[in-house]
Amino acid sequence: xxxxxxxxxxxxxxxxxxxxxxxxxxxxxxxxxxxxxxxxxxxxxxxxxxxxxxxxxxxxxxxxxxxxxxxxxxxxxxxxxxxxxxxxxxxxxxxxxxxxxxxxxxxxxxxxxxxxxxxxxxxxxxxxxxxxxxxxxxxxxxxxxxxxxxxxxxxxxxxxxxxxxxxxxxxxxxxxxxxxxxxxxxxxxxxxxxxxxxxxxxxxxxxxxxxxxxxxxxxxxxxxxxxxxxxxxxxxxxxxxxxxxxxxxxxxxxxxxxxxxxxxxxxxxxxxxxxxxxxxxxxxxxxxxxxxxxxxxx
Amino acid sequence: xxxxxxxxxxxxxxxxxxxxxxxxxxxxxxxxxxxxxxxxxxxxxxxxxxxxxxxxxxxxxxxxxxxxxxxxxxxxxxxxxxxxxxxxxxxxxxxxxxxxxxxxxxxxxxxxxxxxxxxxxxxxxxxxxxxxxxxxxxxxxxxxxxxxxxxxxxxxxxxxxxxxxxxxxxxxxxxxxxxxxxx
Numbered sequence: 238x239x240x241x242x243x244x245x246x247x248x249x250x251x252x253x254x255x256x257x258x259x260x261x262x263x264x265x266x267x268x269x270x271x272x273x274x275x276x277x278x279x280x281x282x283x284x285x286x287x288x289x290x291x292x293x294x295x296x297x298x299x300x301x302x303x304x305x306x307x308x309x310x311x312x313x314x315x316x317x318x319x320x321x322x323x324x325x326x327x328x329x330x331x332x333x334x335x336x337x338x339x340x341x342x343x344x345x346x347x348x349x350x351x352x353x354x355x356x357x358x359x360x361x362x363x364x365x366x367x368x369x370x371x372x373x374x375x376x377x378x379x380x381x382x383x384x385x386x387x388x389x390x391x392x393x394x395x396x397x398x399x400x401x402x403x404x405x406x407x408x409x410x411x412x413x414x415x416x417x418x419x420x421x422x423x424x425x426x427x428x429x430x431x432x433x434x435x436x437x438x439x440x441x442x443x444x445x446x447x448x449x450x451x452x453x454x455x456x457x458x459x460x461x462x463x464x465x466x467x468x469x470x471x472x473x474x475x476x477x478x479x480x481x482x483x484x485x486x487x488x489x490x491x492x493x494x495x496x497x498x499x500x501x502x503x504x505x506x507x508x509x510x511x512x513x514x515x516x517x518x519x520x521x522x523x524x525x526x527x528x529x530x531x532x533x534x535x
Numbered sequence: 536x537x538x539x540x541x542x543x544x545x546x547x548x549x550x551x552x553x554x555x556x557x558x559x560x561x562x563x564x565x566x567x568x569x570x571x572x573x574x575x576x577x578x579x580x581x582x583x584x585x586x587x588x589x590x591x592x593x594x595x596x597x598x599x600x601x602x603x604x605x606x607x608x609x610x611x612x613x614x615x616x617x618x619x620x621x622x623x624x625x626x627x628x629x630x631x632x633x634x635x636x637x638x639x640x641x642x643x644x645x646x647x648x649x650x651x652x653x654x655x656x657x658x659x660x661x662x663x664x665x666x667x668x669x670x671x672x673x674x675x676x677x678x679x680x681x682x683x684x685x686x687x688x689x690x691x692x693x694x695x696x697x698x699x700x701x702x703x704x705x706x707x708x709x710x711x712x713x714x715x716x717x718x
Binding site for chain 2: 246247249250253254257258260261262263264265266267268269279282283286289290293294363364365366367368369370371372373374375376402410412413415416417418439441442443444504505
């Protein structure tokens with residue numbers, strides 16, 4: 238077949254340009270409007286690259302770990318002393334925590350609570366990250382075949398990471414909590430003891446979170462811990478979100494503006510866990526309202 | 536040659552996301568854009584727009600941004616470069632540097648504006664301001680693109696291929712100790 242001349246290419250190129258631009262714009266418009274969930278084709282594409290991602294991150298991670306080991310040896314002894322002290326403190330706290338847990342179970346039985354949430358963690362490895370500089374998401378090597386589903390929370394021992402926004406057979410996409418479209422119900426301080434309840438969402442800058450709607454009458458200090466409330470019906474209650482790093486004090490009529498540093502190290506995630514958490518069923522409101530039959534005459 | 540092109544595009548898309556998992560700042564170097572710019576400078580506008588669309592859609596499928604946004608910006612960038620290169624000599628190794636920088640800037644602006652237009656404003660998850668993210672992206676893509684383009688030259692450049700074939704023949708002659716043929 239004869240090669241096309243430059244003249245033929247120049248005649249055909251604008252037509253192809255218009256067709257392809259229209260196709261891409263159509264895809265963008267559909268995706269921007271579609272709120273029903275992820276495009277199926279994204280799940281397939283992520284599953285297709287997952288073997289390459291696993292291979293690349295496996296080999297590259299081993300190489301980087303080798304060099305990191307040498308770099309970290311210098312501070313190892315001092316860090317060792319600090320860690321021993323922290324371990325001793327943690328063991329004391331664990332003992333106290335076990336006592337509190339036992340007491341909690343006894344009290345629940347006394348109050349006859351229904352069996353609460355149970356979920357299992359599915360360990361997963363990060364195999365790819367968002368290829369764009371403007372968004373922050375991960376691809377992990379677990380999918381529907383491992384029991385992973387949309388909107389399941391993703392956590393590390395240090396705190397929550399995000400939630401599943403796309404899932405294929407063997408991989409899933411995680412939207413990080415620092416994404417501006419992400420949010421979680423949270424409270425500053427102890428769950429059940431503090432009234433500084435609000436919502437954390439991605440701040441979009443510097444890897445921080447922004448906590449909103451915390452009443453200006455509540456006392457919030459730098460360094461306070463932030464945990465999930467479970468009211469968003471995505472994250473189980475009591476999981477660590479992070480610590481308060483900046484506060485713009487509110488007043489009686491304005492809420493605080495709080496910046497939170499996430500507990501999980503979102504820039505260097507390697508292993509995470511997906512919680513197969515399903516929130517407890519809500520009772521239909523009309524069954525719980527007192528004096529439902531208001532139409533009856535006295 | 537077409538299979539080499541397909542492998543290059545696929546490799547660029549896959550590496551863009553998997554290398555970012557090892558060290559996040561690597562995401563500033565836009566590998567799919569580098570491949571698209573290289574093929575846009577080969578004076579085939581139809582091939583260039585197709586490469587742009589495929590590379591862009593491949594990147595979008597792995598990203599949490601809008602599906603089609605990269606496809607749109609890379610297609611437009613590829614077409615404009617292909618149209619420009621037929622009028623101005625910009626495909627020599629030295630001029631590729633400002634061309635790569637200009638393409639990175641244009642592509643970033645279009646991508647950003649599309650998301651703003653469709654109500655999905657992007658953030659700066661790596662820190663810094665939007666202007667800083669723009670600047671880092673242009674710098675990293677230009678530096679990486681200059682290096683990678685030399686590598687792509689060895690694969691796709693006709694002159695390089697002929698030179699390799701010529702030297703392969705001469706090496707074979709030397710190994711077998713054959714004398715030169717007399718015509």
